[in-house]
Amino acid sequence: MNATTVAPPAIKRAPARDARVPRPRTWTIWRWELRKLISQKRTYLGLGLAIILPLIFVTVQHLHSHRGHEQGNIFASQITQSGLATPVLMLLVAGDIVAAEDGNGTLKTILTRSVDRGQVFTAKALAAFTYAAIAVFLSALVATSAGVASWGFHNVVTFSGTVVSAQEGLLLVFASNACYLIPLFGVVSIGVLLSTATRNSAAAVVGTIGFTILLFIVAQIPGVEAIKPYLLTEQYENWHGLLRTPTDWAPILHSLWVCALYAVPCLAAAYLVFLRRDVAGG
Numbered sequence: 001m002n003a004t005t006v007a008p009p010a011i012k013r014a015p016a017r018d019a020r021v022p023r024p025r026t027w028t029i030w031r032w033e034l035r036k037l038i039s040q041k042r043t044y045l046g047l048g049l050a051i052i053l054p055l056i057f058v059t060v061q062h063l064h065s066h067r068g069h070e071q072g073n074i075f076a077s078q079i080t081q082s083g084l085a086t087p088v089l090m091l092l093v094a095g096d097i098v099a100a101e102d103g104n105g106t107l108k109t110i111l112t113r114s115v116d117r118g119q120v121f122t123a124k125a126l127a128a129f130t131y132a133a134i135a136v137f138l139s140a141l142v143a144t145s146a147g148v149a150s151w152g153f154h155n156v157v158t159f160s161g162t163v164v165s166a167q168e169g170l171l172l173v174f175a176s177n178a179c180y181l182i183p184l185f186g187v188v189s190i191g192v193l194l195s196t197a198t199r200n201s202a203a204a205v206v207g208t209i210g211f212t213i214l215l216f217i218v219a220q221i222p223g224v225e226a227i228k229p230y231l232l233t234e235q236y237e238n239w240h241g242l243l244r245t246p247t248d249w250a251p252i253l254h255s256l257w258v259c260a261l262y263a264v265p266c267l268a269a270a271y272l273v274f275l276r277r278d279v280a281g282g
Contacts, residue, residue, distance in 0.1 A: 033127035162245040176239035183235035184206030189263035193270040
């Protein structure tokens with residue numbers, strides 16, 4: 001009798017599960033970076049200085065006010081000072097934004113969270129720029145509030161001699177601070193590059209300060225007038241065009257492309273360095 005071989009019933013396999021962890025968006029990583037900034041004491045040190053310095057300036061101007069209406073000019077008492085101390089404050093963040101991960105040995109952990117290096121670098125750069133914007137406008141808000149409390153909320157005179165309402169003057173104050181961010185972002189970009197390349201927060205801060213001081217010195221050398229319009233430090237007064245009637249956009253547009261000549265190569269170089277970063281050791 002021939003034995004009949006009965007094949008075992010086929011076993012149905014469950015569909016394989018996708019073991020890949022969903023990759024968070026760059027927006028999410030940016031929020032991680034902002035939360036880290038919030039947890040650092042140096043963040044509040046910078047913002048504290050952004051509040052204290054304009055208060056000191058307005059207080060001194062108030063105590064030495066002897067010219068009445070001229071001292072009540074919002075442009076004279078706020079715009080020329082709001083945020084001018086912030087470049088150094090930004091270095092506290094820009095110089096630390098990447099280097100701190102090396103010092104703490106956390107960069108390797110970050111890069112294993114199903115994120116790519118491009119996302120991490122973009123989020124860190126955005127966090128530095130965000131801090132810069134917050135500090136500038138916080139300083140402007142404090143300076144404007146203190147100035148208005150000291151001299152009132154009145155009509156003001158622009159650089160062209162045109163009288164504008166207090167409300168329009170207030171808008172121009174904050175628009176001018178937005179223009180101030182253009183060269184400031186260039187400084188932040190340099191700090192991000194040095195932070196990435198040196199892996200040392202102090203070296204990044206000192207290097208960026210040194211480069212900025214060098215540009216200031218170069219601007220004072222006789223015979224270099226031809227290159228002065230292209231120095232990053234000469235772009236901090238680009239907001240003057242907003243305070244003329246009609247608005248002079250030329251210095252603002254000039255500042256945009258000049259500052260891009262500094263910021264774009266620095267960010268590109270920092271990105272390439274970050275992509276090749278060896279994080280095996282931590």
